[in-house]
Structures are given as C-alpha cells and as structure tokens.
Amino acid sequence: MTTVIQLEHVRKQYGAKVAVDGISLQIGKGEIFGIVGPNGAGKTTLIEIIEGLRLADSGMALVLGMDIRKEAEAVKQRIGVLLQSTSIPGKAKVKEVLGLFASFYDKTADIDEISRIFGLADKQNVYFKSLSGGWKQRVSLALSLINDPDIVFLDEPSMGLDPNARSEMWATIQRLRDEGRTIVVTTHYMEEAEALCDRVAIIDSGRVIALDTPQKLITMLGGTKGISFSNTGSIKKESLSVLTYVVNIEWEPALIKLHSTDLDQTLKQLFQLAADENWMVRGLKLEEASMNDVFNKLTLQQGVGVR
Numbered sequence: 107m108t109t110v111i112q113l114e115h116v117r118k119q120y121g122a123k124v125a126v127d128g129i130s131l132q133i134g135k136g137e138i139f140g141i142v143g144p145n146g147a148g149k150t151t152l153i154e155i156i157e158g159l160r161l162a163d164s165g166m167a168l169v170l171g172m173d174i175r176k177e178a179e180a181v182k183q184r185i186g187v188l189l190q191s192t193s194i195p196g197k198a199k200v201k202e203v204l205g206l207f208a209s210f211y212d213k214t215a216d217i218d219e220i221s222r223i224f225g226l227a228d229k230q231n232v233y234f235k236s237l238s239g240g241w242k243q244r245v246s247l248a249l250s251l252i253n254d255p256d257i258v259f260l261d262e263p264s265m266g267l268d269p270n271a272r273s274e275m276w277a278t279i280q281r282l283r284d285e286g287r288t289i290v291v292t293t294h295y296m297e298e299a300e301a302l303c304d305r306v307a308i309i310d311s312g313r314v315i316a317l318d319t320p321q322k323l324i325t326m327l328g329g330t331k332g333i334s335f336s337n338t339g340s341i342k343k344e345s346l347s348v349l350t351y352v353v354n355i356e357w358e359p360a361l362i363k364l365h366s367t368d369l370d371q372t373l374k375q376l377f378q379l380a381a382d383e384n385w386m387v388r389g390l391k392l393e394e395a396s397m398n399d400v401f402n403k404l405t406l407q408q409g410v411g412v413r
C-alpha cells in the first residue's frame with residue numbers, strides 16, 4: 107500500500123487545551139479512511155492540520171510525500187475539500203460556481219464530465235441558493251473534485267441528506283475510491299463509518315484510541331450481541347440464570363433482551379430452557395454488534411459523553 111498521508115506525533119494545543127495529542131497514523135492510496143469521535147475530540151483540528159489550514163505545534167505531517175509545513179500550496183493543488191454550502195456564493199449559477207472554483211487551480215478536471223457524474227447538467231443555470239439541501243451537497247461534492255485531486259476530505263458528507271440521497275452519496279464516494287483516489291471522511295453517523303470506510307480511526311481527547319477495519323473493530327470490541335424475544339408471561343426471570351453466556355438482561359413488559367458473549371451457545375441454552383419449562387420462544391430477533399456499540403463502549407470507557 108502506498109502511503110499518501112503520514113502523521114508522526116502531531117500535536118496541537120490551544121492555550122491549556124490539548125486538541126491533538128501526539129497522533130501518528132498512515133493512510134494509504136485508494137482507501138476510504140474514516141475519522142470518528144465525540145464532539146471536541148480533535149477531528150477538525152487534525153484534518154485542518156493535514157489540509158494545511160492550521161499549523162501543528164510539533165510533529166510531522168507528510169501529504170503525498172510533501173511536508174505540509176513547507177509545501178502547503180503545492181499540497182492544496184492536489185487535495186479536494188468538501189465545503190459547507192454557506193461558503194459557496196448563493197447568488198451565482200451552478201456553472202458560474204464550478205467555473206469560479208476551477209479558476210483557483212493550476213490543473214482542473216473536465217467540468218462537463220463532473221457535471222454529468224453528479225447529475226448537474228440540467229442545473230447549470232440554476233442559482234446555487236435556490237437548490238435544495240441535497241442538490242447543494244452534490245454541487246459541494248462536485249467542487250471538491252474540480253482540481254482532479256488525489257485526496258478528497260469529506261467532513262460529514264451525508265449530513266442532512268435523506269436515506270436515498272445518502273446511499274447515492276456513498277456509492278459516489280466508493281466510485282471515487284475505485285478510481286484510485288484516497289478519501290478521508292469525518293462522520294458522526296456510525297452506520298456511515300461501518301458501511302463506507304475501509305478503515306476507521308476513533309479519536310478521543312486528541313488521541314487515536316482505536317484504528318482498524320470496521321469489521322475488526324466490531325469483532326474485537328463489540329463483545330456482546332443481543333437476542334430479543336417476546337415476554338409472553340410464562341417466562342420466569344430467575345430461570346434465565348441458567349443462560350451462562352448472558353451478561354445482561356433487559357426485562358420489559360413486552361420484550362426480553364439478552365446480551366450474550368456467545369450467540370450460538372445462548373440460543374442453544376435458551377431453546378433447551380424453553381423445552382424444559384414448556385414455553386415457546388416467540389418473536390425471536392438477533393442483533394449483531396455494530397460500530398455504534400464499538401464507539402459507545404470505547405468513548406464511554408474514556409469517560410466522555412457521546413452525542
């Protein structure tokens with residue numbers, strides 16, 4: 107894997123507040139790399155250091171082999187950044203916005219091709235401010251590619267999008283990755299990190315507290331899995347104590363939910379218990395651990411509340 111972003115002990119402090127506390131990591135060419143973490147974890151500060159918008163106090167950030175401290179302008183020509191729609195002039199038409207942003211760069215992508223990819227061909231003469239949120243987001247994404255960048259930074263790319271538009275956005279981002287670009291995504295949606303990212307770094311209090319593929323993080327740290335079934339009235343709470351792999355029971359009037367460290371063994375024991383006591387397991391649902399569980403477990407372990 108060719109490394110396109112290399113961070114060594116990057117640190118940034120605002121007064122007494124350490125926002126980024128000695129982060130080292132590598133991001134490879136052609137990966138979708140997710141950065142997640144609670145509010146105030148240091149994500150924006152870290153990303154803006156990599157983009158050359160903020161200066162680290164110490165440490166080294168190499169982007170496409172260039173030291174961001176010394177070659178920020180050269181790096182900016184080769185990266186794309188998803189802008190908030192408020193940073194885009196509303197009184198300009200879509201084609202004018204695309205032309206304006208293209209003029210900032212030495213090398214530009216084919217604007218007609220980009221317009222086609224994002225379905226903007228029919229919107230060229232529409233004023234940016236009159237577009238809906240989803241269309242504005244498409245224009246923002248098109249702008250982040252206007253210089254045909256090697257690395258694209260997407261901060262909350264699907265914020266405010268409906269589920270269809272979100273899936274479409276994910277498919278587009280995956281296509282960009284398949285073209286060999288590197289995508290760095292920050293998100294507060296754990297299902298987005300799980301569905302979209304090849305690797306995810308969980309950041310808390312300025313440090314990387316976990317970094318791996320979503321599946322490995324889930325396997326390593328997800329731990330328990332949920333089994334729920336109807337509380338039919340014929341089940342006694344005390345008898346569930348024979349379920350040896352169950353670490354927690356949520357007992358509600360209509361539903362019983364078991365958290366188990368071994369799904370298969372618990373199912374076997376549950377059906378055995380039902381047969382022994384002559385009741386039925388009705389409305390059975392299995393719940394796999396998710397990135398949400400990983401995030402909550404890790405960030406709560408650090409003693410920080412989550413959003």
Ligand SMILES: Nc1ncnc2c1ncn2[C@@H]1O[C@H](COP(=O)(O)OP(=O)(O)OP(=O)(O)O)[C@@H](O)[C@H]1O
Nearest residue numbers: 120123124125143144145146147148149150151152
């Ligand atoms: N310009 C600044 N001056 C002073 N403190 C700052 C500045 N920017 C960020 N901070 C502080 O640094 C810490 C990290 O902030 P940062 O914005 O990087 O976190 P974040 O993970 O992006 O948060 P969020 O998810 O809320 O956007 C926070 O405590 C924040 O208050």
